[in-house]
Amino acid sequence: MPEGHTIHRLARDVADRFAGRTLDASSPQGKFADGAALLDGTALTATEAHGKHLFLGFGSVGWVHIHLGLYGTFRFGEGVPPEPVGQVRLRLATRPGETPAGPLHYADLRGPTRCELLAEPEKQAVSDRLGPDPLRAASAPEAAWARISRSRTSIAALLMDQKIVAGVGNVYRAEVLFRHGIDPYRAGRDLTRAEWDGLWEDLVALMTDGVRKNRIDTVSHAHTPEAMGRPPRVDDHGGEVYVYRRAGQPCLVCGSPVATAELAARNLFWCPHCQQERPPDR
DNA sequence: GTAGTATGCTAAG
DNA sequence: TTAGCCTACTACT
Numbered sequence: 209m210p211e212g213h214t215i216h217r218l219a220r221d222v223a224d225r226f227a228g229r230t231l232d233a234s235s236p237q238g239k240f241a242d243g244a245a246l247l248d249g250t251a252l253t254a255t256e257a258h259g260k261h262l263f264l265g266f267g268s269v270g271w272v273h274i275h276l277g278l279y280g281t282f283r284f285g286e287g288v289p290p291e292p293v294g295q296v297r298l299r300l301a302t303r304p305g306e307t308p309a310g311p312l313h314y315a316d317l318r319g320p321t322r323c324e325l326l327a328e329p330e331k332q333a334v335s336d337r338l339g340p341d342p343l344r345a346a347s348a349p350e351a352a353w354a355r356i357s358r359s360r361t362s363i364a365a366l367l368m369d370q371k372i373v374a375g376v377g378n379v380y381r382a383e384v385l386f387r388h389g390i391d392p393y394r395a396g397r398d399l400t401r402a403e404w405d406g407l408w409e410d411l412v413a414l415m416t417d418g419v420r421k422n423r424i425d426t427v428s429h430a431h432t433p434e435a436m437g438r439p440p441r442v443d444d445h446g447g448e449v450y451v452y453r454r455a456g457q458p459c460l461v462c463g464s465p466v467a468t469a470e471l472a473a474r475n476l477f478w479c480p481h482c483q484q485e486r487p488p489d490r
Numbered sequence: 491g492t493a494g495t496a497t498g499c500t501a502a503g
Numbered sequence: 504t505t506a507g508c509c510t511a512c513t514a515c516t
Contacts, residue, residue: 211497260498278498279510295509319510321499370499377497424497443513452497473504474498 210276212259212375213418216343218282219257220419222264225284225302225313226252232301236292243272243325244298252300259338259374263331271331272298277321289314297323338374342411343419347374349408356396356404363399364392365472367407376411379452380418382477383426384410386450391485392471392478423447431460451477 233247247266254265264272276282289301301314317323326334339355340347355372356363366372367381376384384407385392390399418424424447432448433440441448450460455468459479467480 214497275499276497277500277508278496279508280498281510319508321508368498379497381497475496 210260210280211377211380211415211418211424212257212341212343213415213424214422215260215262215276215375216257216415216419217422218262219255221284222252222262222282222300222315223255225315226300227255228252229302229310230306232299232303234299236296236299240297240323243323246325247272257341258335258344259341259370260377261334261338269325270328271326273322273324273326273331273334274298274317274320275322277319280320281318282315283318284313284315286314287312289316292316294318338370339372341374342408342415343375349405352408353401353404356399357401359396361396362393362471363390363396364476366396368472368474373411375415378474379424379447379449380411380414380426382452383424383449384414386479386483387426389483391483392476394485424449426450427460436460451479453477
């Protein structure tokens with residue numbers, strides 16, 4: 209289950225296995241049968257991630273645009289692909305007879321919110337609708353600041369708006385605001401430029417680490433389970449975090465209970481003691 | 491086995 | 504504002 213780091217990691221993992229190789233493409237579930245038929249027998253020529261959107265390039269055939277949504281998964285396997293289990297929207301597999309012969313790989317895509325074949329201009333249009341992505345070298349925080357600094361909307365909501373910043377999800381949102389002691393309900397226009405630059409820089413570092421480890425860890429060395437003598441976290445994202453899904457538990461820094469509230473249909477987590485409203489001096 | 495929850499987003503109303 | 508997508512994990516029976 210994906211924030212931007214998952215998608216960038218997928219772009220890399222797909223390229224490592226399939227780049228330049230002629231592939232079998234199919235849609236065992238049937239919902240992408242027409243698209244898969246067009247890809248079948250062509251070679252993967254490029255992979256790209258922008259925010260939570262994954263693009264797989266197949267030369268002149270176009271781009272497969274994939275968005276995993278809340279429960280989409282992309283899983284890899286080696287060897288001869290087994291009978292598909294569950295609703296496999298798209299299966300990509302190397303060909304046994306390929307020359308030169310290479311290791312056999314396959315990948316199954318299940319439960320995506322979106323899986324469609326796009327021409328180059330349509331792919332560009334998807335990208336154009338997104339804000340700067342902390343994981344893209346060409347992205348810069350200025351465009352996001354232009355929107356944030358004029359907005360009455362809370363910084364917590366702005367960070368989740370993919371038109372403003374692409375790739376940040378509920379975990380990184382909660383964690384980066386905690387790490388900078390910023391009240392999630394503070395209006396965007398009440399942030400200072402220095403605060404925004406600090407958030408952006410930290411997102412670049414945290415998400416880059418997320419791509420490398422394929423999980424979200426946000427606690428600094430002093431707050432790791434080993435350093436604090438506490439049990440490691442066990443849940444489906446597995447990373448060590450300060451506030452995400454820790455409602456009611458003691459803040460790792462000050463010990464006061466972590467708060468939770470619903471904001472724009474998502475669960476927000478924060479420490480009311482460490483993240484105080486501090487309007488800038490003006 | 492079953493219920494409950496979820497790192498996201500879109501289209502329908 | 505709400506339903507839907509239809510996976511995967513944990514916690515409980």
